Amino acid sequence: MSIQDIQIKVADAHSIGNINAILNEIATHLGNLVARGDNALIDLKSLPFSPDEYEGLRAMLGRGEVTARLDSIGDSEIYETHFPGVWWVTHYNVEGDIVADLIEIADVPAILHSQWEDVRTGLGRLRNILSQSE
Amino acid sequence: MSEHETLEQRLSEQGVSRRAFLKFCAALATMMALPPSSASAIAAALSQAKRPSVIWLSFQECTGCTESLTRSHSPTLESLIFDMISLDYHHTLQAASGHAAEQARDDAMKAFYGKYLLLVDGSIPLKDGGVYSTIAGRTNLDMLEEAAKGAAAIVAVGSCAAFGGLPNAQPNPTGAVAVSDIIKDKPIVNISGCPPIPAVITGVLAHYLTFGELPALDELGRPKAFYGETIHDRCYRRPFYDQGKFAKTFDDEGARNGWCLYELGCKGPTTHNACATTKWNGGAGFPIEAGHGCIGCSEPKFWDAGSFYTPLSAPAADVASISQAAAVAGAGAALALSATDRAKRQQVQQSREKLTLEDLKGN
Numbered sequence: 001m002s003i004q005d006i007q008i009k010v011a012d013a014h015s016i017g018n019i020n021a022i023l024n025e026i027a028t029h030l031g032n033l034v035a036r037g038d039n040a041l042i043d044l045k046s047l048p049f050s051p052d053e054y055e056g057l058r059a060m061l062g063r064g065e066v067t068a069r070l071d072s073i074g075d076s077e078i079y080e081t082h083f084p085g086v087w088w089v090t091h092y093n094v095e096g097d098i099v100a101d102l103i104e105i106a107d108v109p110a111i112l113h114s115q116w117e118d119v120r121t122g123l124g125r126l127r128n129i130l131s132q133s134e
Numbered sequence: 135m136s137e138h139e140t141l142e143q144r145l146s147e148q149g150v151s152r153r154a155f156l157k158f159c160a161a162l163a164t165m166m167a168l169p170p171s172s173a174s175a176i177a178a179a180l181s182q183a184k185r186p187s188v189i190w191l192s193f194q195e196c197t198g199c200t201e202s203l204t205r206s207h208s209p210t211l212e213s214l215i216f217d218m219i220s221l222d223y224h225h226t227l228q229a230a231s232g233h234a235a236e237q238a239r240d241d242a243m244k245a246f247y248g249k250y251l252l253l254v255d256g257s258i259p260l261k262d263g264g265v266y267s268t269i270a271g272r273t274n275l276d277m278l279e280e281a282a283k284g285a286a287a288i289v290a291v292g293s294c295a296a297f298g299g300l301p302n303a304q305p306n307p308t309g310a311v312a313v314s315d316i317i318k319d320k321p322i323v324n325i326s327g328c329p330p331i332p333a334v335i336t337g338v339l340a341h342y343l344t345f346g347e348l349p350a351l352d353e354l355g356r357p358k359a360f361y362g363e364t365i366h367d368r369c370y371r372r373p374f375y376d377q378g379k380f381a382k383t384f385d386d387e388g389a390r391n392g393w394c395l396y397e398l399g400c401k402g403p404t405t406h407n408a409c410a411t412t413k414w415n416g417g418a419g420f421p422i423e424a425g426h427g428c429i430g431c432s433e434p435k436f437w438d439a440g441s442f443y444t445p446l447s448a449p450a451a452d453v454a455s456i457s458q459a460a461a462v463a464g465a466g467a468a469l470a471l472s473a474t475d476r477a478k479r480q481q482v483q484q485s486r487e488k489l490t491l492e493d494l495k496g497n
Contacts, residue, residue, distance in 0.1 A: 016370065046167060
C-alpha cells in the first residue's frame with residue numbers, strides 16, 4: 001500500500017464557513033473607513049482557519065495595484081488586495097517565520113509611513129555628509 | 135546591556151529604525167494575543183520597560199516545558215525578549231553547575247529581592263518529607279518556599295506546576311501538588327499545558343516586561359488572552375460541529391472530510407488554550423489539524439478525566455442504539471435500558487468521566 005492508496009479528500013474550503021465570517025468583518029471595517037475614515041487591524045493569527053481557508057481567503061481578496069516590501073529585522077510583505085483600502089500585511093523574522101499576519105483597513109498601512117524619529121535621524125546623517133564634503 | 139537601559143534605546147543603538155521597532159511591537163501584540171491596534175501602546179510602554187531578573191526552578195518534571203520554550207518558533211523575537219530579561223538561574227540551560235550554579239541563584243535572590251520573577255516548572259512532592267525530588271540535597275518544597283519569599287510574582291509553567299499534572303495523577307505516589315497549593319501570598323500565573331505553547335510562555339514574559347504587571351487571569355490563574363476561550367470555540371472544524379457532521383472512526387468518510395472529532399473523544403469543548411489559533415511547530419498545525427482530538431492537557435487533572443477517546447458527555451456504551459431497540463421491543467426492553475443505564479452511570483462515575491444532565495436522565 002502506498003500513500004496514493006489512502007483516499008484523502010480536501011474539504012471544500014468555502015463550505016466550512018470561516019471565510020465568510022472574516023469577509024463580513026472586513027466589510028464592516030471598510031464601511032467605517034468610507035464613512036468616518038476609521039482604520040482597523042485584524043490579526044489573522046488569532047482566527048481559526050483550515051489551511052484551505054487561509055489560501056481561500058487569499059484567493060478571495062486577490063491582489064490589487066500596490067505591493068511593498070519592507071526590509072527590517074526580516075522581510076515584510078505589504079500589498080493592497082483587490083479591494084482598495086484592504087491591505088494584507090505579513091511580517092517575517094530573519095529566519096523567514098511569520099511573526100505577524102494582519103489585514104489592515106486603511107488608505108495607507110501605518111508601517112509604510114516614514115517615522116518622524118527616523119526622518120530626524122536621517123536628516124542628521126545627511127547634514128553630516130554635507131558638512132564633511134564642504 | 136545595563137539594568138537601566140530600555141529595549142527601545144538598545145535597538146536604537148544597534149541601528150534598528152523606529153519603523154522596525156513598530157514592526158517588533160506588532161509582532162509582540164500578536165504574541166501576547168492582544169488586539170493588533172495595541173502595538174502603539176506597547177511601543178510606548180516598552181520605552182519605559184526595565185530589565186527584570188528571572189529565576190527558573192525545575193522540580194518534579196520531564197523538561198518538556200523547557201524543551202517547548204527553547205523550540206519556540208520565532209527565535210529573533212524571543213532572543214530580543216531574552217536579551218531584555220536576565221535569566222539568572224535555570225539549571226538545565228545555564229553553563230554553571232554544582233556550587234557555582236546554586237551560588238548564582240542565591241546571588242540573584244539577594245540582589246533583586248522583592249523584584250525578581252520566579253518561574254517554576256514541575257510539581258512539588260510533599261509525601262515523606264518531600265524526599266522524592268531534591269536539588270543539591272534540598273527538597274523542592276524548601277527551595278520553592280525560599281525563592282518565593284523574594285519574588286515579585288510566580289509563573290507556574292506547565293500543567294505540573296500549575297495543577298500537579300502527571301505526578302499528581304492517581305494514585306499520586308509522591309504526594310505531588312501545584313505551586314498554588316503551597317504558596318498563598320504571591321501573585322501566581324498558571325501557564326498550563328503539557329507542554330504549554332512556547333509563544334504563550336514568551337507572551338506572558340513579554341507582557342510582564344512591557345507593562346510591568348501580570349496579564350489578566352481566569353479563575354484558574356491562567357492568562358485570559360490565551361486561555362479565555364475553548365479549543366472548540368476557536369477550532370476551524372467548529373462549523374462541522376454546528377452542522378452535526380462528525381467523524382465516527384479515525385478512518386471513515388467523516389474523518390477524511392475533516393469533520394468534527396467530538397464523538398472520537400475530542401476534549402476541545404472543555405479545554406481552554408490557544409492551540410487552535412497560535413498553533414505548534416512554527417504555526418504548522420495543532421493536534422486536531424492532524425486528525426486527532428484534543429486531550430485537554432491544559433485542564434486540571436486531565437490524566438484522570440477518563441479515556442482520551444470517550445466522547446465528553448457520553449457514557450461508555452452506546453445508549454442511542456439500545457434506545458432504538460427499546461422503541462421497537464416495547465416496555466420490557468425499556469426496563470433493560472434503565473438497568474443498563476444504572477450500570478453505565480456507575481461505570482462512568484468510577485472512571486470519573488463527566489456526566490451531563492441528559493446522561494443522568496437516562497436519555
